Every structure is written in C-alpha cells, then in structure tokens.
Amino acid sequence: xxxxxxxxxxxxxxxxxxxxxxxxxxxxxxxxxxxxxxxxxxxxxxxxxxxxxxxxxxxxxxxxxxxxxxxxxxxxxxxxxxxxxxxxxxxxxxxxxxxxxxxxxxxxxxxxxxxxxxxxxxxxxxxxxxxxxxxxxxxxxxxxxxxxxxxxxxxxxxxxxxxxxxxxxxxxxxxxxxxxxxxxxxxxxxxxxxxxxxxxxxxxxxxxxxxxxxxxxxxxxxxxxxxxxxxxxxxxxxxxxxxxxxxxxxxxxxxxxxxxxxxxxxxxxxxxxxxxxxxxxxxxxxxxxxxxxxxxxxxxxxxxxxxxxxxxxxxxxxxxxxxxxxxxxxxxxxxxxxxxxxxxxxxxxxxxxxxxxxxxxxxxxxxxxxxxxxxxxxxxxxxx
Numbered sequence: 001x002x003x004x005x006x007x008x009x010x011x012x013x014x015x016x017x018x019x020x021x022x023x024x025x026x027x028x029x030x031x032x033x034x035x036x037x038x039x040x041x042x043x044x045x046x047x048x049x050x051x052x053x054x055x056x057x058x059x060x061x062x063x064x065x066x067x068x069x070x071x072x073x074x075x076x077x078x079x080x081x082x083x084x085x086x087x088x089x090x091x092x093x094x095x096x097x098x099x100x101x102x103x104x105x106x107x108x109x110x111x112x113x114x115x116x117x118x119x120x121x122x123x124x125x126x127x128x129x130x131x132x133x134x135x136x137x138x139x140x141x142x143x144x145x146x147x148x149x150x151x152x153x154x155x156x157x158x159x160x161x162x163x164x165x166x167x168x169x170x171x172x173x174x175x176x177x178x179x180x181x182x183x184x185x186x187x188x189x190x191x192x193x194x195x196x197x198x199x200x201x202x203x204x205x206x207x208x209x210x211x212x213x214x215x216x217x218x219x220x221x222x223x224x225x226x227x228x229x230x231x232x233x234x235x236x237x238x239x240x241x242x243x244x245x246x247x248x249x250x251x252x253x254x255x256x257x258x259x260x261x262x263x264x265x266x267x268x269x270x271x272x273x274x275x276x277x278x279x280x281x282x283x284x285x286x287x288x289x290x291x292x293x294x295x296x297x298x299x300x301x302x303x304x305x306x307x308x309x310x311x312x313x314x315x316x317x318x319x320x321x322x323x324x325x326x327x328x329x330x331x332x333x334x335x336x337x338x339x340x341x342x343x344x345x346x347x348x349x350x351x352x353x354x355x356x357x358x359x360x361x362x363x364x365x366x367x368x369x370x371x372x373x374x375x376x377x378x379x380x381x382x383x384x
Contacts, residue, residue, distance in 0.1 A: 011057030
C-alpha cells in the first residue's frame with residue numbers, strides 16, 4: 001500500500017490485545033489506531049470513518065460484553081465463569097459481525113481485514129473440522145452425524161464407533177473452556193480430565209485441571225455441555241518434550257507460517273493459562289529432524305481454507321515422534337503471543353505477531369474479503 005492505512009480496531013478498550021496492536025502500529029510508524037468498542041458494536045448506533053480498515057479483535061475478557069452475548073441464555077444463573085451459553089454467545093457474535101460487515105459496506109472506502117463468514121466457521125469447531133477435512137488437511141477423526149444430545153447417546157455412539165479415548169469440545173468454545181479429555185477403561189471405567197468445575201448443577205471454568213472418575217459426575221458434565229453443541233474427535237497421542245505432552249501454535253500471516261510456539265503440559269490440554277508452559281522450539285526442530293518443515297506447512301495448508309483471513313492461529317498436533325502433524329483447531333484470534341518474534345529467516349523475523357500483520361498489510365495486496373461473497377454491495381451511504 002502506498003499510503004498509511006487508517007486503522008480501526010474492533011475490540012475491548014484497554015485489553016492487552018488492543019494495546020499490543022497499537023504499540024506495534026506505533027513501532028511501524030503508523031498512526032495510532034482508533035478503537036471501536038465491542039459494546040458499541042453489540043448495542044448498535046456506531047459509525048465507521050470513511051476509508052477505515054477495520055481489524056476485528058476478540059470480544060473476550062470483558063464482563064459486560066460477555067453478559068450481552070450469553071446473559072439472556074443463562075438468566076439469573078449468569079456468572080462470568082459459567083461455561084454454558086456457548087450457542088447464545090455464538091449467535092450474538094455472528095449477528096454483530098454481520099451488522100459490522102453491513103456498516104462497512106455502507107461506508108465509502110471502508111474495508112474489513114477479515115471475513116465475518118470465515119470467523120463464523122472458525123468459531124464452530126464442527127464446521128471448521130469438516131472444511132479442513134474436505135480440503136485434505138490432516139485432522140483427527142471425528143464422530144460424524146449430529147451433535148450428541150447427552151451422555152447416554154454419546155456413550156452409545158462412541159461404543160458403536162469403537163472409540164475409547166476422545167476429546168469433547170464445546171462447538172463454540174475457546175481457550176479450552178469446557179473441553180473434556182474422556183477415557184474408557186477396559187472394564188468400563190470412566191475418566192474425564194477437564195478444567196470444568198461441576199457445582200450445584202452448573203459448570204464453571206477453573207484454572208485447575210481436575211479428573212472426574214465416576215460415571216455419574218461425567219454424565220452430569222456432558223449433559224450440561226451437550227445443549228450448546230459438541231464436537232467429538234479421537235484423542236490422538238501427541239509427541240512429547242521433556243516427558244510432557246506437546247503441541248504447536250502456529251501463526252500464519254498472509255499465507256506464511258511466521259511464528260511458532262511449543263506448548264507443553266502434564267495435562268492433555270496444553271493451554272498456557274491452564275498450567276501449560278512454553279517449550280523449546282530448538283528441541284522440537286531437532287526431534288523432528290528433516291520432517292520439521294512439514295509441521296508449519298500443515299498450518300499453512302489449513303490457512304488456505306480461510307483465504308479472506310489475513311491471520312489465523314493454527315493448533316498443530318505433532319504425532320509419531322514429531323514426524324507428522326494434525327490440525328486440531330484454527331483460531332480467528334490466535335495471535336496473542338506476547339514477546340514471541342518471527343521465525344529466523346522468515347518474513348517476520350524480529351517482529352511480533354502484530355508487527356508481522358502490519359508489515360504484510362503495508363506491502364501486500366488490498367486486504368480483507370470482497371464487499372460480499374454472495375451478492376453485490378449496496379450503494380454506499382451513511383453508516384449505521
């Protein structure tokens with residue numbers, strides 16, 4: 001691009017995602033990005049500046065935003081820690097993104113730097129898995145058909161499929177909220193490993209990973225998760241580093257794998273906020289040997305399934321002694337990796353994830369999706 005972009009961040013003011021992106025813009029010599037609060041997007045009545053390029057950030061970690069998205073579904077039982085309400089959250093998010101896209105279409109020269117339709121797919125793990133599999137991207141085998149209605153149906157279908165170790169993932173969850181690593185023993189024993197705390201008939205997020213070993217407790221958890229939709233996939237053993245399970249978060253910017261972090265944990269979930277730790281990238285590369293390039297390459301293949309998303313964070317599950325990679329998830333907001341700089345010799349060497357995206361924005365083709373993938377854009381005019 002020949003002139004500095006007029007950036008606007010759709011995000012929660014003061015959140016570290018917003019402040020880190022603003023810092024990267026200043027470091028790149030760009031004007032301070034404007035901030036369009038998610039609260040305004042959800043409530044309506046906002047305006048977009050002509051010529052603005054809008055970057056959509058995560059709506060997470062704001063209590064008022066969360067209550068607007070999920071509160072009606074949970075009623076008097078609402079609490080920020082509650083796991084339930086994912087379907088309502090998803091419906092609210094996608095409706096808000098559709099409204100934002102319409103406002104952008106009606107504002108002269110404005111563009112979104114991501115496609116709301118692709119964000120919607122990434123936030124539905126079932127749809128994302130099907131899209132990746134259809135494109136030939138290696139993914140863990142998943143339980144087909146409709147989402148199970150509860151524990152009884154899930155148990156029956158898993159037995160029919162011969163699956164004894166699976167991950168249960170809330171269809172619209174993030175940050176491992178509600179994820180359950182489920183195992184059946186040889187004599188019918190059940191073990192569920194999760195950060196979910198079952199209390200008084202409700203599910204709450206916890207920073208402590210726990211194990212439920214009774215079928216009654218496991219059934220209660222699953223029955224509370226099921227109404228919002230579940231994605232069920234085979235638990236594929238991951239490679240290890242220093243006797244801890246390990247996977248990779250790969251950030252892909254403009255089609256290139258720019259940043260890689262190794263995540264390790266003694267638990268099945270490697271999320272850093274659940275006690276996981278950043279592993280050693282050099283050790284991972286050495287363990288993979290000549291097969292290493294295939295691991296970031298599989299993330300790039302996953303990114304091609306979302307061609308109008310200039311950045312995605314891809315969770316790559318290394319198997320077979322770091323020789324092969326499966327894609328576990330694709331994240332629309334998977335770039336919050338403070339202090340991590342780009343791969344040596346790559347296009348983002350020396351840059352953090354936000355700096356890499358700004359560099360690609362300044363040197364690449366016009367960003368973002370077409371005005372509308374299915375119908376012509378309406379005449380330009382006043383924004384909502």
